[in-house]
Amino acid sequence: MHILSVNDNELNFKVLEQTIYKIVCEVACEVMKDILEQIDLMLLAKRDTEKYRNKGPRKTCIHTVMGEVEYKRRVYETKNEDGKNMYIYLLDQYLKKETIGHVSSNLAEKMVENVLEKSYRKSADNIESMCQSSLSHTAVWNVVQELGKRLEEQETRLIGEYEKGNLNGKREIDVLFQEADGVWLNMQGKDRPKSGKSRKKEMKIAKTYEGWEKRGNQKDAYLTYNRTVVASFDKSSDFKKLCDATIAKNYNVDEIQYKIINGDGDPWIKSGIGEEGVYYQLDPFHRAREIVRAVPEKSQATKLNAMFDKGNIDKGLEYLTELMIEYRDNEKVREKLYKLYDYLTGNYEGLIPYKLRDISLPEPPKGLVYRNMGTMESSVCDVIKLRMKGRKMSWTKSGANSLGKLLALRASGELYETLDALFDDTVSKDKLEEIVEEVVQLSAAQVNKQPKRSGYYPIQTAPMPFEGQAMTEGRRAIRNLVENRMPGELVLR
Secondary structure (H helix, E strand, O other), X not given: OOOEOEOOEOOOHHHHHHHHHHHHHHHHHHHHHHHHHHHHHHHHHHOOOOOOEEEEEEEEEEEEOOEEEEEEEEEEEXXXXXXXXXXXXXXXXXXXXXXXXXXEHHHHHHHHHHHOOOOHHHHHHHHHHHHOOOOOHHHHHHHHHHHHHHHHHHHHHHXXXXXXXXXXXXXXXXXXXXEEEEEEEEEOHHHOOOOOOOOEEEEEEEEEEOOEEEOOOOOOOEEEOOOEEEEEOOOHHHHHHHHHHHHHHHEOHHHOOEEEEEEOOOOOOHHHOOOOOEEEEEOHHHHHHHHHHHOOOHHHHHHHHHHHHOOOHHHHHHHHHHHXXXXXXXXXXXXXXXXXXXXXXXXXXXXXXXXXXXXXXXXOOOOOEOOOOOOHHHHHHHHHHHHHOOOOOOEOHHHHHHHHHHHHHHHHOOHHHHHXXXXXXXOOHHHHHXXXXXXXXXXXXXXXXXXXXOOOOOXXXXXXXXXXXXXXXXXXXXXXXHOOOOHHHOOEO
């Protein structure tokens, strides 16, 4: 039994756990370093010497989930298709090593997971404690920015394919629901609006889904089924293209007979009205909120909302006109009622809920139901607001765009799949087996190789310290100290 005493205090399990974890990570980094350098040595021996000219090793460092791995890799001079000199790392090509700067894809994924929940500073602290990689909050921000840039490039390619007519998803449905809204975020620096008093810009958000399904065994709780969320600061026309391209990527649009759009009345949301099979309704939450804000008496607002809920549009507008006459002497209330009237009549085609219209929707798929729309406000809160709004936060346009797109991917259930596609660093099973075999063979060939300078020192074993060794005064003192004592009596202090 080993007896350990540290200043007569009991050993702290938390510190012990942290120490062991740190040691294991350090060992793992050394193993990673050795394997990478062995593979690089293998590639040096197997390369086409006429095509790739060795220019010597270069030191590099990569931040991983285990910590910082420092290793050497060889750079090679070769020629591109135009016959011009270029320099490459065969090791990177062989492993399809994809990084964000000097951050591995696995660590970047952990960064994204943290950033979607916490600030960049807290995310950097979490990464340092969990992954033994010391990164600043700026480094974490840069990773998210790079991912956002790649997502934008991916979306641009998607829109290009859509405009060429090359997109046609495999999923076939009869009815597709779409809701859209915006959230106003505080901006900073050059991205802050120059005109007006507002410091905010609107991030557009849209989601599509196929219907509603029950949430577990809860009687009256439902969730939207198979939802896809997109978010962007794009112009209205560009955002509509992104929404349409995303739909075309997932669905066979020729089979969609009905598209029901729910929104707050902004022109960019209503841009799809007029297309065959497209129906628009004014979002019930926004309509009710505007009524409550404008109508002075709660009972009057409740009565007016009830009329619109039942589809009595003309009756509701007639009642609103009566209120305008009633409060004609109150300028403040009258102006609010006038604005409300303009808002409602401007969205007249969407005032009747879609379920109260003469729309013969087919039966929903098994396990789904078609319910009243109006889930977007809560979705905006869950997807964007909780992370990006309030707490004195302000954003650059690119920073908000990058984070917003990642939040939308998480809400769609496509975050990790999309990140894998962005990194594209998959090593196949056959390739992995080949790597292991090559490293083992290379290591076996060096087992009996005599090193130039051996760092091997045999361990001396004996019943007593320095048994059979040359004796000095210091060694003699140590022998006298431990002579005639049992091992259990020796305590490290």
